[in-house]
Amino acid sequence: MSRIHLLSPRLANQIAAGEVVERPASVIKEILENSLDAGANKIDVEVEQGGVKLMRIRDNGSGIDKDDLSLALSRHATSKIRALEDLEAVGSLGFRGEALASISSVSRLSLTSRQRDQDNAWQVQTEGRDMDAILEPAAHPEGTTVEVKDLFFNTPARRKFLKTEKTEFRHLDEVVKRLALSRFDVAFQLRHNAKVIHQLRQADSELEQERRVASICGSAFIDNALKVDVAAEASGLRMWGWVGLPTFSRSQADLQYFFVNGRMIKDKVVTHAVRQAYSDVLYHGRFPAYVLYLELDPALVDVNVHPTKHEVRFRESRLVHDFLFRSLHRLIADMRPQDQITAGDEPTTVETMGSALQPPMSSPAQTFEQSRMPLRQSSGASPSYSGGYSQPYSSNNPPVNQVAEQISGYAALHPSEESSALPAESSEHCPPMGYAIAQLHGVYILAENEQGLIVVDMHAAHERIVYERMKQSFEEDVVRSQPLLVPLSLAVSEREADCSEEHASTFKRLGFELARMGEETLVVRQVPVSLAKGNVEQLIRDVLADMLVYGESKRIEQHINELLGTMACHGAVRANRQLTLPEMNALLRDMESTERSGQCNHGRPTWSQMTMTDLDKLFMRGQ
Ligand code: ADP
Ligand code: MG
Numbered sequence: 107m108s109r110i111h112l113l114s115p116r117l118a119n120q121i122a123a124g125e126v127v128e129r130p131a132s133v134i135k136e137i138l139e140n141s142l143d144a145g146a147n148k149i150d151v152e153v154e155q156g157g158v159k160l161m162r163i164r165d166n167g168s169g170i171d172k173d174d175l176s177l178a179l180s181r182h183a184t185s186k187i188r189a190l191e192d193l194e195a196v197g198s199l200g201f202r203g204e205a206l207a208s209i210s211s212v213s214r215l216s217l218t219s220r221q222r223d224q225d226n227a228w229q230v231q232t233e234g235r236d237m238d239a240i241l242e243p244a245a246h247p248e249g250t251t252v253e254v255k256d257l258f259f260n261t262p263a264r265r266k267f268l269k270t271e272k273t274e275f276r277h278l279d280e281v282v283k284r285l286a287l288s289r290f291d292v293a294f295q296l297r298h299n300a301k302v303i304h305q306l307r308q309a310d311s312e313l314e315q316e317r318r319v320a321s322i323c324g325s326a327f328i329d330n331a332l333k334v335d336v337a338a339e340a341s342g343l344r345m346w347g348w349v350g351l352p353t354f355s356r357s358q359a360d361l362q363y364f365f366v367n368g369r370m371i372k373d374k375v376v377t378h379a380v381r382q383a384y385s386d387v388l389y390h391g392r393f394p395a396y397v398l399y400l401e402l403d404p405a406l407v408d409v410n411v412h413p414t415k416h417e418v419r420f421r422e423s424r425l426v427h428d429f430l431f432r433s434l435h436r437l438i439a440d441m442r443p444q445d446q447i448t449a450g451d452e453p454t455t456v457e458t459m460g461s462a463l464q465p466p467m468s469s470p471a472q473t474f475e476q477s478r479m480p481l482r483q484s485s486g487a488s489p490s491y492s493g494g495y496s497q498p499y500s501s502n503n504p505p506v507n508q509v510a511e512q513i514s515g516y517a518a519l520h521p522s523e524e525s526s527a528l529p530a531e532s533s534e535h536c537p538p539m540g541y542a543i544a545q546l547h548g549v550y551i552l553a554e555n556e557q558g559l560i561v562v563d564m565h566a567a568h569e570r571i572v573y574e575r576m577k578q579s580f581e582e583d584v585v586r587s588q589p590l591l592v593p594l595s596l597a598v599s600e601r602e603a604d605c606s607e608e609h610a611s612t613f614k615r616l617g618f619e620l621a622r623m624g625e626e627t628l629v630v631r632q633v634p635v636s637l638a639k640g641n642v643e644q645l646i647r648d649v650l651a652d653m654l655v656y657g658e659s660k661r662i663e664q665h666i667n668e669l670l671g672t673m674a675c676h677g678a679v680r681a682n683r684q685l686t687l688p689e690m691n692a693l694l695r696d697m698e699s700t701e702r703s704g705q706c707n708h709g710r711p712t713w714s715q716m717t718m719t720d721l722d723k724l725f726m727r728g729q
């Protein structure tokens with residue numbers, strides 16, 4: 107072994123660069139964050155060859171003092187924190203003082219800056235193994251330009267890890283998009299090989315913000331999203347943004363943006379809470395789309411967990427989980443078909459019959475508050491709705507496992523409703539989903555409402571209604587449990603055993619009887635009847651694991667819901683069954699009043715609207 111010696115600053119920086127500078131995208135992230143920290147409200151990014159050849163970022167921020175310029179390129183040099191306490195409530199995106207030093211050690215970097223109210227601009231570059239900075243006068247408006255050329259020119263091993271120009275640019279573009287979503291008050295421009303990719307003006311009004319979201323995430327997203335804005339005053343949490351309708355799900359988790367105090371993060375507590383909120387309305391393996399902003403006291407979140415700060419740690423992760431889950435769950439449950447039938451200041455454009463049957467479009471202007479409003483035209487007072495329609499199970503509450511047997515078809519549920527759902531005389535009482543006019547090939551219900559034609563997939567819609575009702579009766583009913591013939595003994599960790607005791611009442615409510623037999627042993631004596639045949643051991647292990655990490659678990663409910671879903675599917679009215687008009691109308695009224703009825707149990711849409719404008723276009727009327 108050779109003797110110990112100190113590494114040159116450049117080598118030390120190159121080693122540190124391994125953590126933060128992986129590819130052009132990571133350089134862009136650091137430099138844009140510096141511009142935002144400097145208070146810029148206009149940032150131009152110019153890139154050549156996916157960023158590998160050149161990245162030039164110009165901002166109109168506060169600039170850097172001449173005497174600080176060379177220091178900015180040194181490691182552990184920052185203007186953002188001074189003492190450890192500052193870390194507790196960091197308000198800036200950066201604070202580690204490493205980015206510029208790291209980037210300049212693996213590229214040809216120059217930093218040009220003019221501070222506000224100064225006459226001259228100055229430029230620095232670093233050279234050599236000791237990274238001595240060369241300072242020269244330069245011409246530059248107020249603000250800063252960072253130019254990074256030939257990334258990894260001096261670290262060939264790392265250059266080999268770079269992908270094609272296209273791939274590198276895609277990553278870089280994604281970073282710009284995220285930052286552009288994080289700050290509506292800043293104008294961004296991105297050019298690649300002299301071509302303008304994004305040109306985003308400052309977006310102050312909600313409409314402008316939605317326009318920016320549309321240009322970044324696609325207009326289909328904003329057309330199929332609900333605006334949300336909820337606050338929990340006691341805990342000081344606020345969440346706002348846009349969540350995609352369940353019918354606008356994706357095959358990948360590629361349209362999920364979550365910002366915590368303006369910083370884009372990926373966090374498992376957050377992902378879990380959102381996924382759970384959507385769990386009942388998404389087809390297995392589909393992912394929800396969202397752009398969400400969480401605001402909370404900076405002291406309640408630790409951002410110094412990861413060098414690139416992609417992860418955070420919430421001091422009160424259970425509280426955050428609970429807040430996110432509850433708010434989104436409520437929002438999704440409250441989506442009703444009529445929320446999507448909006449007066450329509452922007453008529454949906456339809457080119458072909460096929461695209462008309464796309465998932466229902468919602469107005470971008472919908473807000474959480476609106477979606478929580480009671481039924482618009484048809485309330486309980488509407489003559490067609492109040493006519494003696496009774497919830498089939500709420501009165502007698504049969505045990506869940508008998509419910510399926512009781513459902514044989516839609517007509518059976520509504521034996522004496524012939525008169526109850528007939529169209530009202532005056533059209534001003536026309537309910538949102540309108541009145542049935544016919545049944546198409548035994549599969550679809552055609553209905554006429556104020557806006558035009560409504561097409562309903564009757565099986566899908568009924569399945570959801572039956573399912574929601576079963577869940578409700580299940581919740582109202584005490585969960586019936588049955589003793590196991592042979593009690594099941596489980597070896598668990600001490601933490602898991604503690605956790606099971608802590609949550610004993612939850613288990614009990616869900617029909618389990620769990621007892622602790624020792625430090626690391628649990629015994630299951632009783633389980634819910636409906637789960638008796640399932641893999642109880644795996645379920646309990648998974649539930650305990652969830653509870654340890656997220657403070658709660660919905661797995662038992664989910665398993666029960668899955669069973670109910672299967673029963674609902676069998677209970678729902680089959681295709682090719684002739685329905686009478688009153689039966690069809692009753693189904694439409696149920697859709698209006700049932701939670702989540704816009705999607706079937708698998709997250710597919712249950713209905714679609716073709717407005718008169720859509721139809722006119724189809725026939726080129728008035729053109
Ligand atoms: P950090 O952002 O963690 O402080 P950096 O290495 O990214 O560390 O930047 C070092 C310092 O250089 C910053 O603290 C800031 O004072 C200054 N700086 C960097 N970029 C800019 C910019 N665009 N405008 C003004 N100051 C900047
Ligand atoms: Mg920085």
